[in-house]
Amino acid sequence: MLNRIVLIGRLTRDPELRYTSNGTPVCNFTLAVERNYTNRDGDRDVDFINIVTWRGLAENCARHLGKGRLVGVDGSLQIKKSENDGRTYINQEVNADNVRFLDFARDNNGGDAANA
Secondary structure: OOOOEEEEEEEOOOOEEEEOOOOOEEEEEEEEEEEEEEOOOOOEEEEEEEEEEEHHHHHHHHHHOOOOOEEEEEEEEEEEEEEEOOEEEEEEEEEEEEEEEOOOOEOOOOOEOOOO
16 A cells, blocks of 8 residues: 655745654644646635654754745645544644755845755
8 A cells, every 4th residue: 555645835834843742843834735727717726735744854844944935745644533522523634754845945134045
């Protein structure tokens, strides 16, 4: 079996870094990804996909990424089911194995900063 997903999109917000109870870094962000086709109005619909990164990758993403940055994500799709107050909730996210920074961040002087 194979569970692999590759995405290219822009962050919709700054990444959120936190630590598990045993100290493992985990970073979450949402990626806006345009679909490959246009709708009836000639526009491209956008999917908003939750991404989770772990350990060193999580710390690098939190340190170097921000809202609007273009990234490529390679990982696997995870679907989690939970229940609360008799209602069933399904959460879908991509567990990222690799995140490529596809554009350059701007430094405070308007120049290109190093791509991490």
